[in-house]
Amino acid sequence: MSTETLTGEMFLGASRHRGGAGEVSGVDPRTGETLSPAYGFADAADVDRAATLARDAFASYRCTAPDVRAAFLESVADRTAAAAEPVVARVVRETGIAEPRVRGELARTVTQLRLFAGVVREGSHVGARIENPLPDRTPLPRPDLRQRKVPLGPVAVFGAGNFPLAFSVAGGDTASALAAGCPVVVKAHSGHPGTSELVAAAIAGAVAEHGLHEGVFSMVYGGDEVGAALVSHPAVAAVGFTGSRAGGLALVALAAARPVPVPVYAEMSSTNPVVLLPAALAARGAALGAAFVTSLTTGVGQLCTNPGTVVALDGPGLEEFLGAAAVAVTGSPAQPMLGASTCAAYARGVAALRAHAGVEEVAVGGADDTITSAGPAALFTTDAETFLADRALSQEVFGACSLVVRARDEGQLTAVLRALEGQLTATLHADPADHPLARDLMEVLEDKAGRIVVNGWPTGVDVGAAMVHGGPFPATSDGRSTSVGTLAVDRFLRPVAYQDVPADLLPAAVAPGNPLGIWRQVDGGFGRD
């Protein structure tokens, strides 16, 4: 499908249908131009149809053989890659994200789908455990007990605005849910409706190609009411979301109020503290300052892992850091944010810091009146007392804005870190001489964040087996999970035990002889026999 053939229609299984409950169009944030076509919003019947189809599809999709499910995911990857040119062009128009970044995000999205195909084939995610019977055990014999994880059921996925590919229609939530064996109903993000249609067509094509039940994938357009109807639908068994704290908490509340509550995996809000330790600052304060601004301004700061808080010991090294950072911020060109509302919220956040009596502006980035939704970088400082006294200073300003907190001593630095809310990431810059302090801080940071980075930057999230993109509340609504990396599949699974189930009734994952050849824990030891 090329961008010329965009229809404005939703995907209800294999059917296409233009919604009649309102509409939205993409807007080029660089120019303010409205992009055609307009996308029709789903009504309650459309949402019900998508969710009911997903429930109907679950019975067969959950039982698909690993090779079938993996090949399906690979088809989604292939079809998404094949649509690269129209997809990239549309993303650039709908989001203003620079083309090289979009190409990188597309590659990441395709890689991620293939990674989850690999997860399905490898099979250890089902957590197969076998305890062979012990008929002579006293006082009671042990039965034959086997355990594996099964999919939860249909998953509602909310496309994210800031990653229109990697966290959207065929992004990490969708890929991990499909890998788990869960049908998916996407609520398309209104910021990139055309991109969503192009990617949805890739998924729907793969569903058809592999002869899967059409309800394995649907996608609807709409506002908050559509999202609420989807999360409240009895067929929905879990929710994946990346976005604002307010948006995530609204979904959590809806899911908890259902007659049968369901888990919500909402990735929401994080300022990703960067901690600069004294020896590192003394050795390379200026270099750190320049590198920090590169991380800060990546993606116009619209990344979940954007470094919005810096904590450092006051001193000459910090002055060098701030001097270099100020030069880099001042020299950073204006770039368009994702849209007008994002831009307005960013401007409000920056203005609040600027107006704060205890906060000092260090530098602000370049302006460009020809860009409708520009979000110039902004850097501020404050002292630890002020930071600790005003909770508002630790809240995320979504965009390329950061606040450097000066600590007087190690105790104050630790106090600032302990006062932080839950985070996706925490970064330490430390030279060997800093390691004694770093070792103490590791335990503080482990308790606050899902990922600890040393001598790097939080932006740039590798998609693999060991990644965690999650963290304690409010970074996410469920700190026991990750939305990036192979462990993400675990969000959509639950364990089932099989007691004395005859071999011909056992699922292959725990059947005698290990027909799937997967890693299993048998009587305590791991093996693939």
Added chain:
Amino acid sequence: MSTETLTGEMFLGASRHRGGAGEVSGVDPRTGETLSPAYGFADAADVDRAATLARDAFASYRCTAPDVRAAFLESVADRTAAAAEPVVARVVRETGIAEPRVRGELARTVTQLRLFAGVVREGSHVGARIENPLPDRTPLPRPDLRQRKVPLGPVAVFGAGNFPLAFSVAGGDTASALAAGCPVVVKAHSGHPGTSELVAAAIAGAVAEHGLHEGVFSMVYGGDEVGAALVSHPAVAAVGFTGSRAGGLALVALAAARPVPVPVYAEMSSTNPVVLLPAALAARGAALGAAFVTSLTTGVGQLCTNPGTVVALDGPGLEEFLGAAAVAVTGSPAQPMLGASTCAAYARGVAALRAHAGVEEVAVGGADDTITSAGPAALFTTDAETFLADRALSQEVFGACSLVVRARDEGQLTAVLRALEGQLTATLHADPADHPLARDLMEVLEDKAGRIVVNGWPTGVDVGAAMVHGGPFPATSDGRSTSVGTLAVDRFLRPVAYQDVPADLLPAAVAPGNPLGIWRQVDGGFGRD
């Protein structure tokens, strides 16, 4: 500590203190006798002290080496075993549970503590994953990435009334939380306060013996207000509960309303459907009926896994089943229930079934006026239409009461199963000729229950690596977990990633050279090197 030295005091870390906010005494349900001493309820300051101590203890306890933590759990096991005589005597007096069952439960509790010590030493529960760096990867090099799970923080454990040892002070929730590295604050169940004191003394003794921070374990007595204060305390990071649906849902609501919500693992309500398939019924209907009543009346029916719903195809086999079951029920002697309120609720549930126009009484167990809180077994039948039309008939009656649902054909049998709420267990009785139908039902039952039993009975929960004692709502508040078996430790853990963290700052679980010798996933493969 013997029963003669019971004090009526709570445990606030290493300190003992008698609460002044009300009190409760144990009652012998066989006689109605009030048992001394009375136990003083905690006030808000006591709860705050216990939770704050737990938070203080977390910093060091979470870092304890596996051998230290395992040895501590083994000490709890040893000390509980050493207190067997006073503990068993007190349980019998406070609960009326027959002594052989109490001895079995004590053995299970001790075994369970040792099992979790083994989990800690074995180490695969931390889910260690390592991805070595790929400096030459394009377009971007891969950093060094390592992942392990860390404990959530202090856990509030609510002792259960029906398992005063295995699901109470040193039961599965406490053992798995301590194994995870989480301090525990127990709210003692008011049904067995003296038992709770004896077991708490064993834990507190082990804490002292191993030189752990006193806040690793506390225990408070109290009513709903104490429970609410504990769940709402900022230091509490997770909640474990086994009890009623109303009680569990109240805790879930409290936990969700916190400024920082926390997970609640509440095991609540299940009728544990038993499905009798035609060939099995035809071959051994009478034998199944007798065996069923043994399961039904175990523990006076006060087990989470009590078979409260039976679903079968109508026919001669079912009549034989019912005939044998009626004889067994009629012959079952009266036994005391756990207490007066449990007994009253059971009587109300049985009376409602008896009064139901569409329900027929099959048999009722023996009476005994000398027992204050007797709960005679009761067996009823109904047809599938009636069952499907009235949701009340699928609700748990806690005690030795069961309802046999007659299905006309396979379609109706399947419809009854699909209409059930989430369950801890589902049981199939099937002969080889039943396997084609059983295979279809397996998928229905997997979607409803945490454990599937074939040709056995749901009561009797083996404590091991492959057990699942959990299930979809309302069996539990979080169907992604189990409260029995080694996987229970996973409830109190969350993943953390370490990116480019120098070797001397890495936790041992993911350090180079695998100093703990645990199973780890390294670049995709499992190993212990």
